[in-house]
Amino acid sequence: AQSVAQPEDQVNVAEGNPLTVKCTYSVSGNPYLFWYVQYPNRGLQFLLKYITGDNLVKGSYGFEAEFNKSQTSFHLKKPSALVSDSALYFCAVYTGGFKTIFGAGTRLFVKA
Amino acid sequence: DVKVTQSSRYLVKRTGEKVFLECVQDMDHENMFWYRQDPGLGLRLIYFSYDVKMKEKGDIPEGYSVSREKKERFSLILESASTNQTSMYLCASNRGRVPNYEQYFGPGTRLTVT
Numbered sequence: 001a002q003s004v005a006q007p008e009d010q011v012n013v014a015e016g017n018p019l020t021v022k023c024t025y026s027v028s029g030n031p032y033l034f035w036y037v038q039y040p041n042r043g044l045q046f047l048l049k050y051i052t053g054d055n056l057v058k059g060s061y062g063f064e065a066e067f068n069k070s071q072t073s074f075h076l077k078k079p080s081a082l083v084s085d086s087a088l089y090f091c092a093v094y095t096g097g098f099k100t101i102f103g104a105g106t107r108l109f110v111k112a
Numbered sequence: 113d114v115k116v117t118q119s120s121r122y123l124v125k126r127t128g129e130k131v132f133l134e135c136v137q138d139m140d141h142e143n144m145f146w147y148r149q150d151p152g153l154g155l156r157l158i159y160f161s162y163d164v165k166m167k168e169k170g171d172i173p174e175g176y177s178v179s180r181e182k183k184e185r186f187s188l189i190l191e192s193a194s195t196n197q198t199s200m201y202l203c204a205s206n207r208g209r210v211p212n213y214e215q216y217f218g219p220g221t222r223l224t225v226t
């Protein structure tokens with residue numbers, strides 16, 4: 001079955017430290033992977049995507065993600081966290097037939 | 113900027129009422145989607161539409177229907193609202209027939225059914 005998993009409900013990090021939000025997936029064929037962010041009382045906003053090419057993808061707000069085919073992972077990273085990065089992050093994978101499935105979400109808390 | 117708007121941010125309805133949630137996008141996108149978002153479950157697809165008057169069931173269509181009479185507008189209908197339909201509803205759109213396009217989301221409608 002096709003799926004996407006975010007193993008951590010919550011990630012806590014101090015401001016200025018690097019952050020990682022984990023995502024693993026299971027799809028047939030080539031994966032099309034996305035990260036979205038949801039700030040309080042807002043809809044989801046697109047951060048970045050992996051379609052093909054370089055395994056390191058750069059996106060909005062200084063975020064990047066590393067695609068690892070052998071580990072079927074697509075972890076979101078940022079070298080130096082900001083308090084304003086505190087939000088709910090969703091990993092998503094396209095599964096075909098116009099459909100995308102989303103992970104359960106990881107809440108990121110950045111402490112000043 | 114792509115804009116996806118939803119008719120209400122907050123809605124309170126009674127059990128058994130018929131509920132309409134409206135979504136409008138202004139970027140001429142072919143595809144539109146309705147999700148519900150529940151804590152710990154992420155987003156689950158209710159219905160989607162890839163063209164005017166076309167609709168497809170998502171993963172949790174029971175108790176819902178949709179309408180797409182115009183390209184920019186996609187409506188979600190709860191035929192007879194129940195308390196287990198209390199949730200955040202998100203509309204999204206994107207373009208094209210290929211998988212590499214991200215979705216653009218509206219701000220959401222938080223529906224409470226009492």
